Amino acid sequence: MTLPQDITRLQSEMSAAVHEHWKAFLFEGILLVILGLAAMIVPPLASLAVTIFLGWLFLISGIAGLALTFWARRMPGFWWSLISAVLGIVAGIVLLARPVEGTLTLTIVVGAYFLAEGVATIMYALEHRRELSERWSWLLVAGIMDLLIAAVIIAGLPGSALWAVGLLVGINLLFGGATLIGMALAARKG
Template sequence: MSDPQSTPTNLPDMRSVVAKHWTLFLIEGILLVLLGIGAIIVPPIAGLAVTIFLGWLFLIGGIAGLALTFWARELPGFWWSLLSALLSLAAGVILIGWPAHGLFSLTIVLTAFFIMEGATSIMFALDHKRELSGRWGWMLAAGIVDLVIAVLIFAGLPGSAAWAVGLLVGINLVFGGSSLIGMALAAKPR
């Protein structure tokens, strides 16, 4: 029996793999940054693209769920599996057929996430303050910023639905792409 903590010796070193393919990481990073900038410049298009993409995921998942449910219909929970697959199909059809309505729903969920994330970050920061650990102020500030973002998005509804998801996806793409560019340049053979 092998130790799950040990790493197999036949796997290549991560540093050498990244160094060997650094140009691919660089290209991917640049592409993500460019897509992120595009999403930031035109957030409604990015938001609708995300909504339609999620719609396709739900639709494909619902079709697969239906097929598997009927294939294994003798298993317990048939009706719950059937209901789950139908709900996934319906969500997919709605998100693909009416992406603007789906974007509004995603914005509501995003607002709820920022409220929960902000409150959790603030409570986490206050716990760290009690334990006298350093840098708790940054966590407190992050929680407050999350709450401010949630208030701004919620106060701007329904108009904020047009830009909130696309803008946040764009920011995420820029930061993700930048990290890949940094990793690629650091791994570039000299």
């Protein structure tokens, strides 16, 4: 059980650590903002880079999974682990061999995600509007925005595969970097 004095001590230690390393957070934030802007300026290149990066992740994790599966072959679930590792390897090879087609697939998945997220957010907002009082409308707007993003991505296929993943990654990097810069500058003073 965590006691209030433990939480206070943990918060002060965390604050001191962030204050001590504020320059590292600032550097990382600036780097993320630069990468985010670059991805937003050239989204096709960023989309391709994300696809290739994911290809390598799948390939490396599949190879590691295959090695571990054979190392622990007496464990229950051997065949499921083997199938999972082989699927990772195959997905990695496909993404690396045909990154443009992989980008199209990733764009379809992103569009489907925004569609599902939008519907779920709208349903949550409508179901809990009494408990959330005036704030439920913000959730409703967020859900509608997700649906609009999904519509733009899905309606624009296959052309949206050129920009969607790269642009969204760029926006994420930009806001993540801006957040780190703000945190670093606040920690410098504190």
